[in-house]
Amino acid sequence: MTKSRLEAFSDGVLAIIITIMVLELRPPEEDYTLKSLLALLPTFLSYVLSFIYVGIYWNNHHHMFHLVDKINGAVLWKNLNLLFWLSLFPFTTAWMDHHYMQPLPVAIYGIVLAMAAVAYLILQKELIKAGGPDCKLARAVGTDSKGKISGILYIAGIGSSFVSTWVGIALYTIVAIIWFIPDKRIEKIYRNEED
Amino acid sequence: MTKSRLEAFSDGVLAIIITIMVLELRPPEEDYTLKSLLALLPTFLSYVLSFIYVGIYWNNHHHMFHLVDKINGAVLWKNLNLLFWLSLFPFTTAWMDHHYMQPLPVAIYGIVLAMAAVAYLILQKELIKAGGPDCKLARAVGTDSKGKISGILYIAGIGSSFVSTWVGIALYTIVAIIWFIPDKRIEKIYRNEED
Amino acid sequence: MTKSRLEAFSDGVLAIIITIMVLELRPPEEDYTLKSLLALLPTFLSYVLSFIYVGIYWNNHHHMFHLVDKINGAVLWKNLNLLFWLSLFPFTTAWMDHHYMQPLPVAIYGIVLAMAAVAYLILQKELIKAGGPDCKLARAVGTDSKGKISGILYIAGIGSSFVSTWVGIALYTIVAIIWFIPDKRIEKIYRNEED
Amino acid sequence: MTKSRLEAFSDGVLAIIITIMVLELRPPEEDYTLKSLLALLPTFLSYVLSFIYVGIYWNNHHHMFHLVDKINGAVLWKNLNLLFWLSLFPFTTAWMDHHYMQPLPVAIYGIVLAMAAVAYLILQKELIKAGGPDCKLARAVGTDSKGKISGILYIAGIGSSFVSTWVGIALYTIVAIIWFIPDKRIEKIYRNEED
Numbered sequence: 001m002t003k004s005r006l007e008a009f010s011d012g013v014l015a016i017i018i019t020i021m022v023l024e025l026r027p028p029e030e031d032y033t034l035k036s037l038l039a040l041l042p043t044f045l046s047y048v049l050s051f052i053y054v055g056i057y058w059n060n061h062h063h064m065f066h067l068v069d070k071i072n073g074a075v076l077w078k079n080l081n082l083l084f085w086l087s088l089f090p091f092t093t094a095w096m097d098h099h100y101m102q103p104l105p106v107a108i109y110g111i112v113l114a115m116a117a118v119a120y121l122i123l124q125k126e127l128i129k130a131g132g133p134d135c136k137l138a139r140a141v142g143t144d145s146k147g148k149i150s151g152i153l154y155i156a157g158i159g160s161s162f163v164s165t166w167v168g169i170a171l172y173t174i175v176a177i178i179w180f181i182p183d184k185r186i187e188k189i190y191r192n193e194e195d
Numbered sequence: 196m197t198k199s200r201l202e203a204f205s206d207g208v209l210a211i212i213i214t215i216m217v218l219e220l221r222p223p224e225e226d227y228t229l230k231s232l233l234a235l236l237p238t239f240l241s242y243v244l245s246f247i248y249v250g251i252y253w254n255n256h257h258h259m260f261h262l263v264d265k266i267n268g269a270v271l272w273k274n275l276n277l278l279f280w281l282s283l284f285p286f287t288t289a290w291m292d293h294h295y296m297q298p299l300p301v302a303i304y305g306i307v308l309a310m311a312a313v314a315y316l317i318l319q320k321e322l323i324k325a326g327g328p329d330c331k332l333a334r335a336v337g338t339d340s341k342g343k344i345s346g347i348l349y350i351a352g353i354g355s356s357f358v359s360t361w362v363g364i365a366l367y368t369i370v371a372i373i374w375f376i377p378d379k380r381i382e383k384i385y386r387n388e389e390d
Numbered sequence: 391m392t393k394s395r396l397e398a399f400s401d402g403v404l405a406i407i408i409t410i411m412v413l414e415l416r417p418p419e420e421d422y423t424l425k426s427l428l429a430l431l432p433t434f435l436s437y438v439l440s441f442i443y444v445g446i447y448w449n450n451h452h453h454m455f456h457l458v459d460k461i462n463g464a465v466l467w468k469n470l471n472l473l474f475w476l477s478l479f480p481f482t483t484a485w486m487d488h489h490y491m492q493p494l495p496v497a498i499y500g501i502v503l504a505m506a507a508v509a510y511l512i513l514q515k516e517l518i519k520a521g522g523p524d525c526k527l528a529r530a531v532g533t534d535s536k537g538k539i540s541g542i543l544y545i546a547g548i549g550s551s552f553v554s555t556w557v558g559i560a561l562y563t564i565v566a567i568i569w570f571i572p573d574k575r576i577e578k579i580y581r582n583e584e585d
Numbered sequence: 586m587t588k589s590r591l592e593a594f595s596d597g598v599l600a601i602i603i604t605i606m607v608l609e610l611r612p613p614e615e616d617y618t619l620k621s622l623l624a625l626l627p628t629f630l631s632y633v634l635s636f637i638y639v640g641i642y643w644n645n646h647h648h649m650f651h652l653v654d655k656i657n658g659a660v661l662w663k664n665l666n667l668l669f670w671l672s673l674f675p676f677t678t679a680w681m682d683h684h685y686m687q688p689l690p691v692a693i694y695g696i697v698l699a700m701a702a703v704a705y706l707i708l709q710k711e712l713i714k715a716g717g718p719d720c721k722l723a724r725a726v727g728t729d730s731k732g733k734i735s736g737i738l739y740i741a742g743i744g745s746s747f748v749s750t751w752v753g754i755a756l757y758t759i760v761a762i763i764w765f766i767p768d769k770r771i772e773k774i775y776r777n778e779e780d
Contacts, residue, residue: 002261005202005206005257006257007593008203009210011590011593011594012206012207012209012402013210013213013214014594015210015594015597015598016210016214018598018672019598019602020214023605025673025676027683029683037689051665058594058665059661062590062591062661063658066587073254073258076254076257077375080246080250080254083213084243084246088217090217090218091220091221091222094221094222098222105222108232180662197456200397200401203401204401204405207405207406208408208409210405212409215409268449268453271449272449275445275448278408282412282441283415286412286415287417289417290417290418290422293417293419294422299427300417395592398592398596399596399643402597402600402601403603405600406600406604410608463644466647467640470636470640470643473603474633477603480608481610484611484612485612488612489617498622
């Protein structure tokens with residue numbers, strides 16, 4: 001089973017998710033002042049955060065499937081599971097936009113982020129199962145300390161949303177920064193591959 | 196005639212359909228309580244059901260065209276016919292969302308599901324006609340008992356919507372579960388192919 | 391210059407256009423009766439007509455580029471010109487929906503259809519220019535009687551919209567039927583190619 | 586690392602951006618007169634300008650990656666940065682539509698155009714860095730006088746928006762025209778490549 005259609009379909013869904021989120025950023029209808037533009041700043045920043053998150057998933061998805069040769073029917077469904085949670089990003093981003101000082105929307109935003117991360121791990125596990133314990137992906141993932149730290153930060157972020165929404169959002173942002181920094185392990189596997 | 200553009204176009208349309216449906220899931224504008232979030236549960240569950248249905252069609256489309264070598268002009272149109280019925284999913288899902296206790300929207304939801312299934316069978320038939328009775332797809336489909344059971348369940352679901360909407364929705368869900376379970380026949384053909 | 395990205399981008403735009411149009415088909419918010427559903431019939435029929443038109447353009451685009459080997463910078467822009475006119479279909483379809491008994495929206499619908507047809511011919515001419523008078527596409531197109539008849543029917547349709555909107559819509563539908571019928575010339579070239 | 590998925594994802598995002606912008610062009614709901622249609626002319630012209638801009642970016646992106654063999658993780662992120670600024674086009678176009686006589690929306694439109702141009706240059710630089718100073722892209726870009734002239738015109742356009750919005754829009758249009766004219770240097774590299 002070739003992976004090209006799975007990649008193309010995932011690219012399509014991610015491209016639409018990333019673009020749908022910008023629709024939340026409605027221009028001020030009645031106004032054309034700097035003040036009305038600055039009032040959109042929280043919405044803009046939520047968009048930036050969610051854009052970066054979808055970008056991270058696209059990048060990691062790209063890297064992961066680059067290292068994979070074999071896929072099967074279970075991979076198709078576990079990939080759809082990941083896309084399902086990512087498809088909720090526009091919803092949670094919009095709700096957080098409207099009430100960015102309120103605990104529940106910020107916590108729900110974090111819960112969906114965490115569910116997407118779990119879905120990603122499930123997909124990764126299935127791919128390693130299909131490829132065998134010695135496959136390139138298994139070696140690249142290794143002990144997956146990034147994944148473990150992210151998990152702790154998500155739980156901390158969701159919890160602290162009920163105390164301070166800013167702490168919650170700050171913790172989600174830190175996870176994004178951790179993943180934004182290029183993954184040395186995978187880049188190394190790439191280089192070895194080219195040699 | 197190569198099948199790659201047909202696959203790419205279908206992937207695009209399915210990716211948009213699956214993502215557009217989430218737009219129905221509007222965050223509660225005025226509110227940020229758990230109660231207002233729980234009020235969205237029926238909408239969320241309709242989204243999940245329709246997401247799984249589109250996922251099933253994407254998976255089956257993927258499997259079916261994997262087994263196919265030859266396509267022709269008639270296949271292009273019969274594929275567009277399938278995409279047409281699938282493109283109505285966001286409409287019927289949204290109507291059912293708004294009135295999920297009412298018979299007509301639930302019945303219409305089922306009718307469009309059934310029409311998509313019929314369109315899928317028409318496309319499958321055309322592909323088998325193009326490939327010949329001995330082609331891989333013809334052997335994979337066989338007696339197509341899944342298709343027959345689905346047909347009966349759709350008719351039962353549409354009819355029972357007028358008695359109890361919950362029975363209708365339950366029957367549509369059973370069809371989804373039947374298709375969700377991996378198709379042994381096609382997986383077998385795949386494995387044989389690899390040998 | 392390879393044609394694969396031009397095809398992929400066009401597929402993407404056409405997939406979105408076809409799916410955006412269905413968003414006009416809003417489920418009746420307040421109501422769940424058969425009457426309210428039947429009130430959507432004109433909107434549904436406009437959607438079907440526009441869906442078939444976009445389907446025809448996708449099919450013809452697919453066939454045309456299948457016969458083409460060389461593309462250049464001018465082709466990219468002439469393809470974007472075609473996509474521009476097709477991108478107006480959701481607008482003209484929506485306006486016609488709202489006022490389907492009024493001459494101007496029906497005439498504008500036809501004018502945009504005609505502009506897309508002109509853009510298609512301009513693109514075809516550029517492709518033939520790039521491929522030379524003896525290329526496969528040049529032989530497939532031949533005298534292009536379909537194109538000429540369509541032109542006359544569009545002009546007649548636009549004009550008669552001001553007398554009777556039904557005659558206008560009927561003439562646009564006839565053009566769609568003419569193109570729906572498979573093109574013997576291109577299919578022949580295909581078969582010859584395979585021999 | 587292959588460039589095909591980066592191209593496919595970018596094509597998807599660009600296809601959606603270009604098509605989403607047309608949603609701003611709402612048909613007059615209450616009216617079906619020529620007057621109400623002509624009232625949409627500024628919105629239509631903004632759409633045309635933004636469509637051409639996205640078209641230019643797609644064309645240039647296509648040409649640039651055609652000349653590139655090697656990509657790396659940094660290229661993925663710098664490409665996402667470009668897509669981010671392009672994704673704001675529907676927002677700035679819509680705001681300018683609503684208030685096309687007001688300085689701020691016209692200036693912001695220009696600022697986002699300029700940011701996209703900067704993001705494009707950053708991406709180009711990274712690609713040249715990855716390919717080496719002797720790579721095809723480095724030779725094609727050369728002294729990049731077009732880029733420099735665009736920069737000056739953007740700054741002039743943004744500044745003059747506060748004096749006359751028409752001068753601002755005129756200057757943005759001139760940049761579009763400069764880029765619309767085919768790039769002799771790149772076309773030459775192409776031809777040499779074919780020889």
